[in-house]
Amino acid sequence: MDIKVLYEDNHLIAVYKPARVLVQKEDGPEHDDNTLYWQLKMFLKERDQKPGNVFLGVLHRLDRNVSGVILFAKTSKGAARLSEQIRERTIKKIYYAVVEGHVDLEESTLIDTIRKDSSSIKAIIGGDAPMELGDEAVLHYWRLQSNKKYSLLKIQLETGRFHQIRAQLSAIGHPIVGDVKYQASEALPDKSIMLCATELHFKTATSDEEVKVSIGIPSDWSSFFKSF
Numbered sequence: 583m584d585i586k587v588l589y590e591d592n593h594l595i596a597v598y599k600p601a602r603v604l605v606q607k608e609d610g611p612e613h614d615d616n617t618l619y620w621q622l623k624m625f626l627k628e629r630d631q632k633p634g635n636v637f638l639g640v641l642h643r644l645d646r647n648v649s650g651v652i653l654f655a656k657t658s659k660g661a662a663r664l665s666e667q668i669r670e671r672t673i674k675k676i677y678y679a680v681v682e683g684h685v686d687l688e689e690s691t692l693i694d695t696i697r698k699d700s701s702s703i704k705a706i707i708g709g710d711a712p713m714e715l716g717d718e719a720v721l722h723y724w725r726l727q728s729n730k731k732y733s734l735l736k737i738q739l740e741t742g743r744f745h746q747i748r749a750q751l752s753a754i755g756h757p758i759v760g761d762v763k764y765q766a767s768e769a770l771p772d773k774s775i776m777l778c779a780t781e782l783h784f785k786t787a788t789s790d791e792e793v794k795v796s797i798g799i800p801s802d803w804s805s806f807f808k809s810f
Contacts, residue, residue: 583618585625588651589795593660593787596795597622601649601774606640622654642668642742647760650677650779651795655787663787668742676781677737677747678799681756682766685733689724694753698744704763705749719743721750732759747777776803 586598599605599618606619614620619640627636639655641664655661667673694707695716707719720740727734733756737747745764751757752764758777760770770776781796 583621585622588797589793590656591786593655593657594653594664594784595622595626595656596651596653596782598797599644599649599652599779601647601800602772604646605643605652618652619654626656641665644779645745645748645775645777647774648777648779649774649800651782651797652779653782653784653795657787660787664784667784671740672785674781674783675739675742675779676796677739677777677779679735679737679747679751679778680759680776680803681733681735681751682731682759683733683756684728684730685723685725685735685756687725689722691720691722692750692754694719694750696743696746696749705743705745707749707753717741717743719746719750721747723751748775 583603587595588598589596597618604617606617607614619638623636623638626632626638637655637657639658639661641653641655641661644650644652653664655664664673696705696707696719697716698704699706718741722738722740724736725733726736735751739746748758748761748764752761757764757766758775760766760768760773760775761777762769766775778799780799781794783792783794785792
């Protein structure tokens, strides 16, 4: 796996995660050659010629079939400071998605109660369960392009729940293209979904300086947009 570094300082490193790559095994940080976590650890160890173990803290995750910017901590100080920003919701996360159908509203805020169903490994929106069994999920979206079949959305997350974007967009009748787990009409050939984390705004671990890390939407989406 080629590691593409998007930002780095003494405490933090942001890299690009390709679709279909797992960030980290669910049951812990143990050795797994195929995860981004392990590949980045080995990249840092070799590049910096470190003889011992390399510290790498997982700060947040992206689903396996989602691509985009992801941030890791290189030190315990970095992990603590950025985890605090995540808890306080001061980190800004921007995504782009192509969804099925024409989205009528040019912009909107979705507020739902969401919970994880362990048996199906899916996020469930609303339902008959009491409010205390779920968490509040909030996102904002802007429609950038649309036709009768597809819409391109810019999305800002206010909360970071399990499968939040996927579940909330599906719940309003606009599943992400390729996301058959959440009612998309068909899978994409590579089993990815058309959701990409394109921007991350955060403060460094040692100052109030704000950093913006951004990428464009995946290049392999370009042929799709010819249909707009």
